[in-house]
Amino acid sequence: MDINLPTGAEKLIQCLEREGVEYIFGYSGGAAMPIFDALVDSRIKLVLTRHEQGATHMADGYARATGKPGVVLVTSGPGATNTITGLLTGHMDSVPLVVLCGQQIVSLLGTDAFQEADVTGLTYPVVKHSYLVKDSGDIPRVAKEAFYIATTGRPGPVLIDLPKDVTQGECNAPFIDEDDLDLPGYTIPGRADPARIEEAAALLKSAKRPVLYVGNGAVIAGAGKSIMNLAEKVRTPIVNTLLGKGAADETHPLHLGMLGMHGTAYANKAVDGCDLIMSIGARWDDRITGKLDEFCSNAVKIHVDIDPAENNKILQPDVFIEGDARLAIEDLLPLVETGDTSQWLDQCAAWRKQYPLRYPKQGGLRAQHVLDRLHGITQGHAVLATDVGQHQMWAAQFCLSTNNRHWLSSGGAGTMGYGLPAAIGAQFGCPDKKVWTICGDGGFQMTQAELATAQIHRLPIKCLIINNNFLGMVRQWQEMFFENRYSGVDLEGNPDFVKLAQAYGIKAFRIRRPADVDRILEEAQDYDEGPCVVVAEVVKEDNVFPMIPAGAPLSGMLTEKPKTKLAKPTGST
Amino acid sequence: MSAAQPLTSTGAGLAPAPALSHMHTLSLFVHDRPGVLVRVAIVFARRGYNIESLVVSPAARAGFSRMTITCSGDPTTLEQIIKQLAKLVDVVHAIDHTGQEVIESEIALMKLECGIDERTQILQIADQFKCRVVDYGPESLVIRSYGSSEKIDALILLLEPYRLTELVRSGKVIMTRGIETT
Numbered sequence: 001m002d003i004n005l006p007t008g009a010e011k012l013i014q015c016l017e018r019e020g021v022e023y024i025f026g027y028s029g030g031a032a033m034p035i036f037d038a039l040v041d042s043r044i045k046l047v048l049t050r051h052e053q054g055a056t057h058m059a060d061g062y063a064r065a066t067g068k069p070g071v072v073l074v075t076s077g078p079g080a081t082n083t084i085t086g087l088l089t090g091h092m093d094s095v096p097l098v099v100l101c102g103q104q105i106v107s108l109l110g111t112d113a114f115q116e117a118d119v120t121g122l123t124y125p126v127v128k129h130s131y132l133v134k135d136s137g138d139i140p141r142v143a144k145e146a147f148y149i150a151t152t153g154r155p156g157p158v159l160i161d162l163p164k165d166v167t168q169g170e171c172n173a174p175f176i177d178e179d180d181l182d183l184p185g186y187t188i189p190g191r192a193d194p195a196r197i198e199e200a201a202a203l204l205k206s207a208k209r210p211v212l213y214v215g216n217g218a219v220i221a222g223a224g225k226s227i228m229n230l231a232e233k234v235r236t237p238i239v240n241t242l243l244g245k246g247a248a249d250e251t252h253p254l255h256l257g258m259l260g261m262h263g264t265a266y267a268n269k270a271v272d273g274c275d276l277i278m279s280i281g282a283r284w285d286d287r288i289t290g291k292l293d294e295f296c297s298n299a300v301k302i303h304v305d306i307d308p309a310e311n312n313k314i315l316q317p318d319v320f321i322e323g324d325a326r327l328a329i330e331d332l333l334p335l336v337e338t339g340d341t342s343q344w345l346d347q348c349a350a351w352r353k354q355y356p357l358r359y360p361k362q363g364g365l366r367a368q369h370v371l372d373r374l375h376g377i378t379q380g381h382a383v384l385a386t387d388v389g390q391h392q393m394w395a396a397q398f399c400l401s402t403n404n405r406h407w408l409s410s411g412g413a414g415t416m417g418y419g420l421p422a423a424i425g426a427q428f429g430c431p432d433k434k435v436w437t438i439c440g441d442g443g444f445q446m447t448q449a450e451l452a453t454a455q456i457h458r459l460p461i462k463c464l465i466i467n468n469n470f471l472g473m474v475r476q477w478q479e480m481f482f483e484n485r486y487s488g489v490d491l492e493g494n495p496d497f498v499k500l501a502q503a504y505g506i507k508a509f510r511i512r513r514p515a516d517v518d519r520i521l522e523e524a525q526d527y528d529e530g531p532c533v534v535v536a537e538v539v540k541e542d543n544v545f546p547m548i549p550a551g552a553p554l555s556g557m558l559t560e561k562p563k564t565k566l567a568k569p570t571g572s573t
Numbered sequence: 574m575s576a577a578q579p580l581t582s583t584g585a586g587l588a589p590a591p592a593l594s595h596m597h598t599l600s601l602f603v604h605d606r607p608g609v610l611v612r613v614a615i616v617f618a619r620r621g622y623n624i625e626s627l628v629v630s631p632a633a634r635a636g637f638s639r640m641t642i643t644c645s646g647d648p649t650t651l652e653q654i655i656k657q658l659a660k661l662v663d664v665v666h667a668i669d670h671t672g673q674e675v676i677e678s679e680i681a682l683m684k685l686e687c688g689i690d691e692r693t694q695i696l697q698i699a700d701q702f703k704c705r706v707v708d709y710g711p712e713s714l715v716i717r718s719y720g721s722s723e724k725i726d727a728l729i730l731l732l733e734p735y736r737l738t739e740l741v742r743s744g745k746v747i748m749t750r751g752i753e754t755t
């Protein structure tokens with residue numbers, strides 16, 4: 001062996017350094033040992049997590065909060081399969097991830113060797129692209145392609161499976177630059193077709209009741225400012241999806257907040273009553289449209305998306321603008337005129353007044369109250385990483401987002417266990433920001449072991465556990481649609497989360513009374529010697545409203561619990 | 574679409590209701606990278622689409638392959654499938670040639686278990702279809718047919734009564750006429 005030549009693993013780490021990687025979130029094991037060894041001499045910092053799923057969500061949180069790719073390193077077999085939930089989460093929400101997996105040696109592939117799993121085979125449906133590297137000399141090319149593919153166009157996860165002999169063997173191949181890439185099947189839409197922009201402008205001009213419907217594509221493209229300019233020029237209300245939060249300022253008078261299943265009543269009424277809806281990087285998901293054939297059935301539809309496969313996937317827009325959301329809106333801006341929408345805006349304002357978000361002020365501590373106050377204290381300037389469930393929806397309703405990349409939530413996959421590790425990743429990426437995670441007692445326990453990761457690094461994340469001792473969201477459905485027949489939702493036997501945090505040496509607070517909410521949240525917000533946990537012991541049974549039952553039309557929105565029994569929803573889940 | 578047009582939705586609304594199952598012929602030009610066949614197959618499988626035949630062969634350009642795929646299912650799903658195929662990093666292009674005047678051919682081998690007394694009829698049919706008998710055995714014949722898939726379908730129908738015990742078809746390959754891209 002030529003001692004001057006780097007090993008495949010060393011070359012790989014050099015490639016990552018060239019990509020500007022700061023952190024790798026990982027978990028070691030036999031097949032990945034050469035790569036872990038190469039990290040010893042690298043300036044890249046390794047964050048040892050407590051579970052590979054945690055590592056993927058950390059990389060995801062890092063990526064969503066910074067816009068830079070998140071990198072994961074795990075071993076073969078079970079190490080690699082533990083990343084699958086994180087891959088799905090990232091794939092559904094277009095998050096740039098590069099996941100490096102150790103693998104058995106090439107000659108043993110397919111022999112059921114120890115800790116061999118067909119990882120590329122297992123992950124095809126949840127990656128944007130993947131590689132099984134069989135030759136050390138391919139490492140520089142594969143690494144360059146992986147980062148390029150993960151971060152460009154519609155971002156997504158790229159997985160690289162690296163047999164141990166490939167990372168151990170020497171690598172003589174040169175580094176590759178972006179200009180040298182040979183990817184004839186990969187194209188990235190850039191500026192939109194001017195003809196489509198003109199069509200959109202003409203439609204906007206004749207619209208009397210337009211709505212801008214903003215999604216994750218706008219967050220990724222950083223299109224928020226342009227969208228605000230467009231909204232102000234055309235004088236159109238804005239709504240956003242769960243993942244679109246933060247692209248455009250939700251506290252702006254033109255902004256009606258989140259639409260969809262648990263969106264605000266005024267956002268849903270605006271969408272239901274509009275004569276033109278323009279999606280900017282949103283994909284007409286079933287959480288948004290409800291009963292599809294009644295969704296905006298008479299409204300003109302414009303759809304801006306970087307992914308041409310979104311055109312006519314769910315519905316056929318009148319105009320599809322293929323391209324980067326920010327560039328498309330910038331191109332559109334000079335062509336639009338101030339619309340005569342004052343009546344429409346008045347109507348939206350009236351709805352906002354008539355159907356405000358509200359919650360009972362009596363009857364014990366309520367999650368809504370805690371989250372409402374969290375918003376009062378953070379004012380949109382903290383990064384909020386949520387878990388999945390009722391607390392997520394309440395947080396989306398009450399914690400209005402004013403800054404891009406400050407709202408991290410698993411939307412497409414709805415992955416419980418996402419919140420805590422995502423917050424950890426975000427805090428690594430944004431050391432100067434306040435980072436909160438908002439978890440349910442159920443989801444928190446799925447990845448709670450990552451408290452150790454946060455504590456070891458003294459990350460000042462604040463972990464707010466909304467403890468209702470139930471899998472609240474599912475319980476709500478059972479209450480509403482299954483005649484209160486509770487099945488598999490009671491979390492009786494939860495640990496004392498304050499003591500649990502303390503066992504990790506983590507500062508912990510408990511909120512029992514509404515009167516304590518502000519004081520404790522403020523204390524947690526200011527605490528920065530390390531992580532802290534705030535456990536809000538909230539009422540056990542409470543429901544998220546407004547609610548559009550799955551598969552119902554927007555007009556079927558419930559703003560409070562109906563007196564009569566509801567039919568089981570026809571929509572998916 | 575002009576600005577003067579009244580503000581009514583033109584094509585908007587639901588994608589059209591799925592029509593009855595149709596046969597489609599697609600042509601893919603792909604970068605020859607490991608896993609490309611599986612990735613292509615998964616795009617169909619995930620949407621419950623049935624692949625009837627799939628032919629993979631080297632393309633004129635080194636390092637690239639051709640896939641000719643015939644499949645059946647509703648056209649709306651197919652539109653999404655084609656877009657998802659085109660999105661795959663290793664797929665250079667995916668074109669639907671359904672209903673287009675293209676040059677198409679297929680080869681089939683058919684084994685018939687038949688005694689001497691039946692041979693005349695079989696050979697007559699084979700002759701009508703311009704097939705060649707490529708193997709004569711004491712109890713069997715192997716016939717090779719070449720031509721359009723429809724022609725082979727028709728031939729099979731005629732030969733089925735004669736104990737057609739084995740059938741191997743190459744799957745359809747197509748090419749557009751003139752300089753148009755396949």
Ligand SMILES: Cc1ncc(C[n+]2csc(CCOP(=O)(O)OP(=O)(O)O)c2C)c(N)n1
Pocket residue numbers: 387388389390391392414415416417439440441442443444466468470471472473474
């Ligand atoms: C990994 C995973 N398993 C199951 C679900 C289904 N699910 C959605 S919300 C929910 C309840 C969440 O309960 P909890 O974390 O306590 O939050 P809450 O709804 O009470 O706020 C469940 C079980 C899911 N989304 N993800």
